[in-house]
Structures are given as structure tokens and as C-alpha cells.
Amino acid sequence: MSIDAPLPSSPRLMVDLDAVRSNYLLMAARANNAATGAAVKADAYGLGLEKIAPVLAKAGCNSFFCAHVSEGMIARQVLGYDVEIFILNGVQFGEVPLLRQKHLIPVLSTSEHIALWREDGENAPAALHVDTGMNRLGLPWHEGVPDMVKGLNLTLVMSHLACGSDPAHPMNQQQLERFAVIKAAFAGMRASLANSAGILLGEAWHHDLTRPGIALYGGAPLDEGGPNLAPVAHIEAPVLQVISLRQGQSVGYGADFTAPKDMMVATVAIGYADGLRRDASPGGFGRIHDQKVPLIGRVSMDLSTFDVSDLTKPPKPGDLLCLLGKDLQALAIASDTLSYEILTGLGPRFVREYKGCGS
Amino acid sequence: MSIDAPLPSSPRLMVDLDAVRSNYLLMAARANNAATGAAVKADAYGLGLEKIAPVLAKAGCNSFFCAHVSEGMIARQVLGYDVEIFILNGVQFGEVPLLRQKHLIPVLSTSEHIALWREDGENAPAALHVDTGMNRLGLPWHEGVPDMVKGLNLTLVMSHLACGSDPAHPMNQQQLERFAVIKAAFAGMRASLANSAGILLGEAWHHDLTRPGIALYGGAPLDEGGPNLAPVAHIEAPVLQVISLRQGQSVGYGADFTAPKDMMVATVAIGYADGLRRDASPGGFGRIHDQKVPLIGRVSMDLSTFDVSDLTKPPKPGDLLCLLGKDLQALAIASDTLSYEILTGLGPRFVREYKGCGS
Numbered sequence: 001m002s003i004d005a006p007l008p009s010s011p012r013l014m015v016d017l018d019a020v021r022s023n024y025l026l027m028a029a030r031a032n033n034a035a036t037g038a039a040v041k042a043d044a045y046g047l048g049l050e051k052i053a054p055v056l057a058k059a060g061c062n063s064f065f066c067a068h069v070s071e072g073m074i075a076r077q078v079l080g081y082d083v084e085i086f087i088l089n090g091v092q093f094g095e096v097p098l099l100r101q102k103h104l105i106p107v108l109s110t111s112e113h114i115a116l117w118r119e120d121g122e123n124a125p126a127a128l129h130v131d132t133g134m135n136r137l138g139l140p141w142h143e144g145v146p147d148m149v150k151g152l153n154l155t156l157v158m159s160h161l162a163c164g165s166d167p168a169h170p171m172n173q174q175q176l177e178r179f180a181v182i183k184a185a186f187a188g189m190r191a192s193l194a195n196s197a198g199i200l201l202g203e204a205w206h207h208d209l210t211r212p213g214i215a216l217y218g219g220a221p222l223d224e225g226g227p228n229l230a231p232v233a234h235i236e237a238p239v240l241q242v243i244s245l246r247q248g249q250s251v252g253y254g255a256d257f258t259a260p261k262d263m264m265v266a267t268v269a270i271g272y273a274d275g276l277r278r279d280a281s282p283g284g285f286g287r288i289h290d291q292k293v294p295l296i297g298r299v300s301m302d303l304s305t306f307d308v309s310d311l312t313k314p315p316k317p318g319d320l321l322c323l324l325g326k327d328l329q330a331l332a333i334a335s336d337t338l339s340y341e342i343l344t345g346l347g348p349r350f351v352r353e354y355k356g357c358g359s
Numbered sequence: 360m361s362i363d364a365p366l367p368s369s370p371r372l373m374v375d376l377d378a379v380r381s382n383y384l385l386m387a388a389r390a391n392n393a394a395t396g397a398a399v400k401a402d403a404y405g406l407g408l409e410k411i412a413p414v415l416a417k418a419g420c421n422s423f424f425c426a427h428v429s430e431g432m433i434a435r436q437v438l439g440y441d442v443e444i445f446i447l448n449g450v451q452f453g454e455v456p457l458l459r460q461k462h463l464i465p466v467l468s469t470s471e472h473i474a475l476w477r478e479d480g481e482n483a484p485a486a487l488h489v490d491t492g493m494n495r496l497g498l499p500w501h502e503g504v505p506d507m508v509k510g511l512n513l514t515l516v517m518s519h520l521a522c523g524s525d526p527a528h529p530m531n532q533q534q535l536e537r538f539a540v541i542k543a544a545f546a547g548m549r550a551s552l553a554n555s556a557g558i559l560l561g562e563a564w565h566h567d568l569t570r571p572g573i574a575l576y577g578g579a580p581l582d583e584g585g586p587n588l589a590p591v592a593h594i595e596a597p598v599l600q601v602i603s604l605r606q607g608q609s610v611g612y613g614a615d616f617t618a619p620k621d622m623m624v625a626t627v628a629i630g631y632a633d634g635l636r637r638d639a640s641p642g643g644f645g646r647i648h649d650q651k652v653p654l655i656g657r658v659s660m661d662l663s664t665f666d667v668s669d670l671t672k673p674p675k676p677g678d679l680l681c682l683l684g685k686d687l688q689a690l691a692i693a694s695d696t697l698s699y700e701i702l703t704g705l706g707p708r709f710v711r712e713y714k715g716c717g718s
Binding site: 007008009010041042043045046067068069070071088089090091092093094095098109110112131133134135136137140162163165166169171238240241243245249250251252253254255265267269271272273275277278279297300301302303305316317318336337338340341344345347348349 | 366367368369400401402404405426427428429430447448449450451452453454457468469471490492493494495496499521522524525528530597599600602604608609610611612613614624626628630631632634636637638656659660661662664675676677695696697699700703704706707708
């Protein structure tokens with residue numbers, strides 16, 4: 001059950017589909033001759049698989065990467081059967097018939113996956129994930145691996161970079177070299193190593209198929225620098241109340257913030273239940289009338305408080321506070337995390353609106 | 360669009376409705392002669408308003424507190440018209456007819472709220488929030504306040520505690536004294552001050568109606584100590600892969616964790632997109648076969664890795680990792696936040712199951 005009417009009191013999440021498209025095309029241009037897939041796992045990084053996947057398909061994407069079978073089923077439903085959909089988490093006992101029926105391609109990472117698909121997969125395509133040092137998911141590499149998968153209808157061999165966000169990290173070169181050995185053992189098969197960061201590392205990392213994720217959604221793939229990506233996610237939440245605070249008065253839970261001088265404070269209808277993390281204060285900020293307003297006091301579940309003393313025009317109830325957009329990375333840093341966790345942490349209370357790409 | 364079939368690869372969130380009921384009855388017993396309401400805002404702290412609100416109503420709750428009008432509409436739909444539903448965030452321009460139609464009671468906090476309700480509320484009941492020092496929401500108190508609301512059909516006067524989780528904090532007594540002045544100015548009207556923590560502060564804080572929230576959902580209302588509450592939320596996620604790690608090998612993004620000795624690591628299908636925060640590692644833990652397993656390496660979007668070296672019986676793919684339950688508070692502390700943010704941060708990918716209370 002959900003209320004779709006955009007009530008004035010509800011926070012809104014606006015997703016710019018034109019920005020998604022332009023970020024995809026930018027990453028595809030960077031990927032040279034490799035085909036450019038898309039990571040749409042976790043509901044397209046929290047922004048809406050059903051709306052975003054068709055935009056990517058229209059932009060030329062033929063290969064979609066989900067984590068869960070449940071996500072793959074939604075992707076198949078909205079994309080039809082002309083694209084390939086990979087399930088990065090592989091396949092569990094009992095799920096093989098469903099994957100076959102929906103033409104979902106499991107990414108096999110374990111001997112259990114291989115046995116399940118061999119027994120029941122009826123020679124449908126599968127991908128193979130071989131570990132090159134991340135030690136998270138993927139078959140540990142040894143010379144016997146090609147024999148383990150003999151007779152399977154493999155369509156892709158892949159691995160995943162652990163340190164791509166730091167181009168200077170020696171692990172990038174190490175994983176590339178290990179992947180070369182694996183590629184050689186599967187000569188002629190499509191190979192995939194690069195996520196968004198991997199695309200930016202250079203052509204040697206591109207291979208046949210890339211899998212950008214965060215860049216499509218406007219998040220920075222590198223710890224520092226990187227291409228200018230278009231902001232995708234924009235939040236607006238209404239100011240509920242504006243109060244005058246005298247020097248020495250405190251604000252919020254734990255009376256955590258004490259006013260260093262007389263000031264004006266706006267209370268806004270957005271809180272950590274919406275994904276504005278408690279970590280974000282102090283250090284985070286929003287914008288009112290396109291001017292920065294610092295977050296002060298503890299973020300609470302449904303409300304947060306901003307210092308609006310310096311606004312040229314004081315806000316009034318009903319005015320909108322903006323978050324994310326071009327400030328996504330700054331909010332992630334203030335929240336001591338990555339843009340990835342900010343986006344996937346956006347809560348269910350937003351009225352979600354999509355603009356662009358003929359939406 | 361969602362996939363409701365509990366696929367073996369999907370993480371599950373189990374909500375124990377009997378535990379909600381028993382926590383409500385415990386808080387009601389602590390609240391002496393005050394009526395006991397319930398905070399069900401933010402989708403009942405992330406656990407499912409539609410399932411939880413009827414259980415609370417059956418347990419005797421007649422007063423429900425939502426933050427948003429959109430939440431109040433859902434609550435009204437599942438609860439019918441025999442209970443009162445308050446909207447803590449008040450009312451915005453254009454929403455008055457909807458509130459009247461659904462018999463939702465706005466909590467008026469500003470002169471704008473009061474004007475809107477006076478103009479268009481047709482003398483339907485409203486509540487008044489007066490600030491006693493939290494400086495977040497609520498009309499700043501002055502002698503003219505009773506005149507401001509003259510002629511309105513007020514059914515409740517309330518305020519909110521800033522520091523209830525710390526019983527020794529001087530602000531609790533201060534807010535109580537300020538509230539006494541306000542109560543005196545509204546003699547005969549129902550009064551409400553106590554959230555979960557406020558109930559535990561003692562009878563002086565109870566007044567006529569309490570508004571417990573976190574305690575109902577099994578989270579600790581106090582920074583230290585407090586009553587034994589029944590765990591409400593339980594997570595299970597499948598192990599995908601178990602690998603041997605040699606001393607010196609690293610795990611996960613950034614190669615952040617280096618094995619101090621040879622060890623066994625289980626990769627589990629749950630990540631920060633599900634609400635297992637990046638902050639939780641290191642320090643967090645889950646349970647496999649009811650034995651504690653420490654979280655190691657960086658939590659990624661869809662996956663996390665646990666040290667299973669010390670398990671008496673090594674896990675295999677498909678085995679279940681358990682999170683939350685009686686470990687909710689420990690996970691919140693490891694994640695450098697509160698149980699409130701853990702619960703409201705649980706992601707949309709869980710298969711949600713409800714047990715107890717005839718569900």
C-alpha cells in the first residue's frame with residue numbers, strides 16, 4: 001500500500017533519466033571498443049530499476065547485471081527478452097528452473113553453482129566468475145578450473161576489481177595480470193573485468209564487456225577526480241517551521257547543538273528514515289533558494305534542522321530544502337560514506353518522480 | 360512491482376508480532392494510569408505499519424502517531440475509524456480537506472498551522488505541540504499561546520523530550536517544569552509528553568497519554584539499562600560461498616582486511632543496500648548455527664564477508680546467517696548509531712514475513 005499523490009508535506013525524490021542516459025553514453029565512449037553493460041542491482045542503486053533499465057536499453061545497453069534472482073525477474077519483465085541479464089549472486093538450490101524460464105544467466109562462482117547448473121541447466125548459457133584477489137565472490141583460480149566447467153555453455157568469464165577507485169593501487173595491475181591468465185585459458189570467450197572505475201583505469205582493463213554502475217547514477221567512481229557526470233538524484237523536502245534561537249539555546253536530541261550566537265533555524269520534513277544519515281550532522285548541508293544551509297543538531301527520524309541565519313531571504317514554512325543533485329558527493333563525505341550507500345539508503349517515504357527520456 | 364516468492368537467495372526479514380504486542384503491554388504497564396498510544400511513523404519504524412498497527416489496536420492502543428499525512432492515510436485504511444490518528448508534522452497548505460475527510464488530527468506547531476486549521480478545519484479536532492526546549496518542532500511558549508488557539512477544537516496538548524534516553528540529564532526535569540506551566544494554561548485538556556524513554560523516567564512524566572515508539576519494536580529507549588524488551592526484527596541471509604584465506608591475503612573493497620592467519624571466510628547475500636551499514640565493519644557480527652561470526656572487510660552493496668574460522672561446524676553455501684534479534688543493540692553500537700536508524704534503514708529487498716498474533 002502506498003500513497004502516490006504528491007502531498008505538499010511529502011519529501012520528493014526526482015530522478016533525471018536524461019542524466020542517466022548521458023552518463024551511460026559517456027562511460028560507453030570511455031570504454032572504447034568494449035560493449036558497455038550496466039549494473040542495475042539493488043533497484044538500480046536505489047533509484048528505480050523499472051524506470052532506469054529501459055532508458056539504458058534504449059541508449060544501447062544489451063547486458064544487465066543484477067545481484068539477486070528477484071531483481072533479474074523484474075528486469076526481465078520490464079526489458080523483454082532481447083537483452084541478456086546476469087545474476088551476479090549465482091544460483092541457489094531450487095532456483096534453476098526459474099532462471100531457465102526467465103532466460104536469466106547465473107554467474108557461477110562456486111563448485112555448488114556449477115553442479116546445480118550442470119545438473120538442471122539444460123545447457124542454457126551461464127557466466128563464470130573467477131576471483132583475482134578480492135576474495136569476496138568467485139571461483140579461486142587454479143589450472144583445473146577449465147575442466148570443472150567443461151561442457152557448460154559459458155557465455156562470459158568475469159572477475160571484479162577490489163581497488164579500482166584508487167588508480168595508483170598496485171592491486172589493479174595485479175588483478176589485470178591474473179585475469180590475463182584466466183582469459184588465455186578461456187580463449188575466444190567474452191571477458192569482463194571493469195566496473196565504472198575499471199573503465200577509467202584505461203583500455204587494458206576494458207576487455208569485451210564493461211559493467212558500469214555508480215557512474216550511471218551520478219556518483220563518483222574514483223576517490224579523487226574523474227569525469228564530469230550529470231547529477232541524477234534530486235531531493236526536495238518542505239520546511240515545516242522556522243524558529244529564532246537565542247545564543248546558548250540547544251537544538252534536537254541530546255541537546256547536541258548549542259547556538260554560538262542568535263540564529264534562525266529551519267526544521268525540515270526529512271530525517272534518517274528517508275536516508276539523511278545521522279552521520280551527516282555536523283558537516284552536511286542542503287540548499288534553500290539555491291543557497292547552502294548547514295545541517296545542525298542531531299538528525300532525527302522524520303525531521304532535521306538547518307541553520308538558515310545567513311540566507312538573504314529568510315525561508316518560510318512550505319519552502320523547499322534541496323539535497324543531493326550536484327551535492328551528492330559532499331553529503332556522502334560529510335556522512336562518512338560513499339555516494340553508493342547514500343543512494344541505496346534512500347527511504348520509501350519519497351514521492352518518486354521521473355523526468356526526461358520521454359518519461 | 361515486487362517478487363513476493365521467498366526465493367532461497369533472498370534475504371528475509373521476520374517480524375515477531377507477538378513480541379510487538381508484549382512490548383506494548385510492558386510499556387502500558389509502566390505507564391501506570393496514563394493511556395498508552397503508539398508511534399507508528401516511518402512505516403512503524405521500518406517494520407510495516409499495515410501489519411503492526413492492527414496488532415497494537417487489538418492490544419488496546421487507541422492513539423496512533425504518524426509523522427506524515429501519507430502515513431496517516433495508510434493507518435486509517437488499516438485501522439478503521441474507531442481510533443485517533445495524529446499527524447506529528449502538522450498540516451501543509453492544501454492538505455486540510457484530506458485530513459478532515461480521513462479524520463486525521465494534525466498536531467499544530469506553528470502559527471501557519473493554526474491559521475490553516477482555523478480557516479478550513481471546520482472545528483474538527485486538532486492537537487497542539489508546544490516546545491519545551493528541544494527547539495525542533497512546536498510553538499515557542501509564551502503567555503499569548505492560549506489566545507492564539509482560542510476557538511479551536513483542541514483534543515491534546517503535547518511536547519517532546521530531547522534527552523529522555525539519559526535519565527540523569529537536567530533537561531528532563533526542566534522540560535517537565537515547563538510542561539507543567541503549559542498544562543496549567545490548558546486545564547482539563549489531555550496532555551502528552553512521554554515517548555518510550557519518558558515512560559521509564561517515572562510517573563511525573565506520564566500525564567494523560569504516552570507515545571512509545573522504539574520500545575515497541577525491541578530497541579533500547581535508554582542509553583544504558585532499561586526493561587527487557589522482546590526482540591521484534593530478525594534477519595536471515597544465505598551464505599553464498601565459503602573460501603579459505605591464507606595469512607596475508609586481503610578481503611573486499613580497498614583490500615581493507617588482511618588475514619592475520621589462515622582463516623575461513625563466508626560471503627553472505629546481504630549488504631548495505633539491505634541496511635547492513637558499512638560502518639558495521641569492523642565490530643559487527645552475525646550468527647551462523649547460533650554461534651557469533653565477526654564481520655570482516657568492507658561491507659559491499661549486496662554482499663558481506665564473515666570470519667567463520669571458529670565455527671565448530673563449517674558453514675556451507677545455503678546455510679543462513681542471522682542478524683538483529685537479540686543482537687540489534689550490539690549491531691547499532693558497532694555501526695556507530697542507534698537501533699532506530701538500523702530499523703528504519705532496512706532495505707526493500709527483504710522478503711518480509713510476519714509471525715504471531717494470528718498473522
